[in-house]
Amino acid sequence: MKRILIYIVAVIGICFIIPIFFTTKFKIKEIFSPNEEKVMLDIEKYSYSDFQTIKLLHKSSGEVEEKPLDEYIAEVVSAEIPADYDIEAIKAQSVSARSYTLYKIIHGSKHENADICDDYACCQAWLSKDNRLSKWKEEERVDNWNKIAEAVNSTIREVATYDGQIIDAFFHSNSGGVTETAANVWGGSDFPYLQSVETSGEDAYAQYSSEVALTEEELLNKLKTEFSDIEIDFSNEESIKIIDYTESNRVKTVRFGNKEIARS
Ligand SMILES: [Zn+2]
Secondary structure, eight states: OHHHHHHHHHHHHHHHTHHHHHOSOOOOOOOOOTTSSSOOEEEEEOOGGGOOEEEEEOTTTOOEEEEEHHHHHHHHHHHHSOTTSOHHHHHHHHHHHHHHHHHHHHHOOSSSSOSEESOTTTSOOOOOHHHHHHHSOGGGHHHHHHHHHHHHHHTTTEEEEETTEEOOOOOOSOOTTBOOOHHHHHOSSOOTTSOOOBOTTOTTSTTSOOOOOOOHHHHHHHHHTTOTTOOOOTTOGGGEEEEEEOTTSOEEEEEETTEEEEOO
16 A cells, blocks of 8 residues: 555656656646736737747757748647637637747847747747648648638737736646646746636546656656655655645645755
């Protein structure tokens, strides 16, 4: 029984705490919640003349391509969301991608000569239109692209704002029923519009939940890649223990042997 408990705690730790340290970029895309008391987002239209093109860094080649903003947004949306999703979901993705992109332009990019890159793990996903089309079945290409174009065109110039400013619209595909407060993911200063909110209706998604089972040795070896001097007495129940949780009920601090691993 004790052994099973240890594994369960270990699995919880691996699922919720360890990825925070090993993932360099979390993509949180909050669903806009204009009726939430604490989050008042507006959809506004930006001045078109301010943002006409974007400098896109192609990570694999190192080349920077300058292209019309809306063309870029359509290609991002086509890469970020399946075309068979409801048109309203694709519109929401369009506004989110546009807001995220303009925020990067306004507040400065992490890339020296470009506004954004095409690596989904760094900035946001992107596929050229030709590449995108080639990945769809031939008979679906026209309809799929037209649906993406309709979503982007019908939300043209629309961005999500908070307090009159374009938001840093991080997004992700599933939040397990409740999002996490941004400061609990990255630390540092918080975003008033990236607070924990319930996101019901996600349980049909294939990646809504998952389990990982590890032997003691596997667990220890994984932890040693980050904490070389870690030691765990697996015979002691207290060696692996969740210390506290965040507001969204995710593990905030967990003890593995002589290490307390936390993110705040
Ligand atoms: Zn990037």
